[in-house]
Amino acid sequence: MNKISFSSVDQKSKPMELKVFKRSNAKDSVISNSSNPFGMTFKGKVLSSDVFESSQEKEKAPIGSKIKNANIAFCAAVANKVKNIQGTFAKFKAATSGIIATTKHLEEIMKTDVTKKIIGYFNTIRNPRSFQSLSKLKDDFVAYNNMLTQNSAAKKQAV
Amino acid sequence: MNRSKTISEMSKIIEALGKHSDNAAVGVLEEIGTNSSDDSVREMTAKALINRNTNDSLRVVLVYKGKGIHDLSAGVATSAINSLMSLSDKSEAFKILDETINSENDQDVIAKAREVRELINRN
Numbered sequence: 001m002n003k004i005s006f007s008s009v010d011q012k013s014k015p016m017e018l019k020v021f022k023r024s025n026a027k028d029s030v031i032s033n034s035s036n037p038f039g040m041t042f043k044g045k046v047l048s049s050d051v052f053e054s055s056q057e058k059e060k061a062p063i064g065s066k067i068k069n070a071n072i073a074f075c076a077a078v079a080n081k082v083k084n085i086q087g088t089f090a091k092f093k094a095a096t097s098g099i100i101a102t103t104k105h106l107e108e109i110m111k112t113d114v115t116k117k118i119i120g121y122f123n124t125i126r127n128p129r130s131f132q133s134l135s136k137l138k139d140d141f142v143a144y145n146n147m148l149t150q151n152s153a154a155k156k157q158a159v
Numbered sequence: 160m161n162r163s164k165t166i167s168e169m170s171k172i173i174e175a176l177g178k179h180s181d182n183a184a185v186g187v188l189e190e191i192g193t194n195s196s197d198d199s200v201r202e203m204t205a206k207a208l209i210n211r212n213t214n215d216s217l218r219v220v221l222v223y224k225g226k227g228i229h230d231l232s233a234g235v236a237t238s239a240i241n242s243l244m245s246l247s248d249k250s251e252a253f254k255i256l257d258e259t260i261n262s263e264n265d266q267d268v269i270a271k272a273r274e275v276r277e278l279i280n281r282n
């Protein structure tokens with residue numbers, strides 16, 4: 001698997017694109033958990049080769065390439081930015097030594113399909129239940145609902 | 160397990176069901192969530208169904224008596240209406256409300272649908 005990261009590209013020609021590049025030193029591309037303000041582990045994949053491409057070899061990053069730790073902050077920033085662009089951008093910039101140049105750049109990234117997919121992915125991993133089967137969800141839903149009903153009945157009886 | 164933990168767990172289940180790729184999830188939300196004796200569960204369920212924004216999910220909260228906007232709890236009904244107004248694409252909701260106003264037999268359901276349609280329209 002490629003070790004990939006994000007970088008802003010030439011802002012004059014294509015200011016709103018993102019490129020993915022391989023790092024020669026894997027450690028460079030890793031942001032430790034301690035410096036990651038979001039405290040989350042991201043095990044994502046490149047979902048589209050339309051936006052993410054290798055800047056070194058000028059070749060498309062293969063779909064399915066792992067998004068490494070270096071992008072945790074980026075992805076979290078993008079995901080969180082929906083609510084608070086300025087605050088998240090500051091956190092993101094601090095965590096990545098400013099890979100992304102401007103808030104405007106982030107705003108534009110937000111509009112890409114890939115970003116939407118990343119946000120979707122984040123929403124999924126935020127709720128581990130999202131990975132469960134319908135039958136499991138149904139069984140647990142029934143069980144918890146019964147628990148609530150029994151608890152409130154017991155409370156009423158106690159009163 | 161205390162109530163707040165149970166509610167928190169149910170909120171995750173409801174959210175997961177609301178986003179589940181299998182359309183049968185709507186049936187589960189309707190069967191268990193909208194029939195729950197707990198107001199907050201019904202409220203979360205209505206919200207999940209509205210945010211799903213499909214014909215079958217919206218139908219549950221817009222047409223079925225006692226559910227969603229027709230819930231007997233004013234709090235649940237109001238919350239459902241607020242969720243509806245927050246939808247970015249209300250076209251399906253309008254379609255169902257119009258159908259309900261024109262072809263439903265229950266006068267209470269029609270009146271509520273008309274009221275909600277007017278509210279959304281004004282918003």
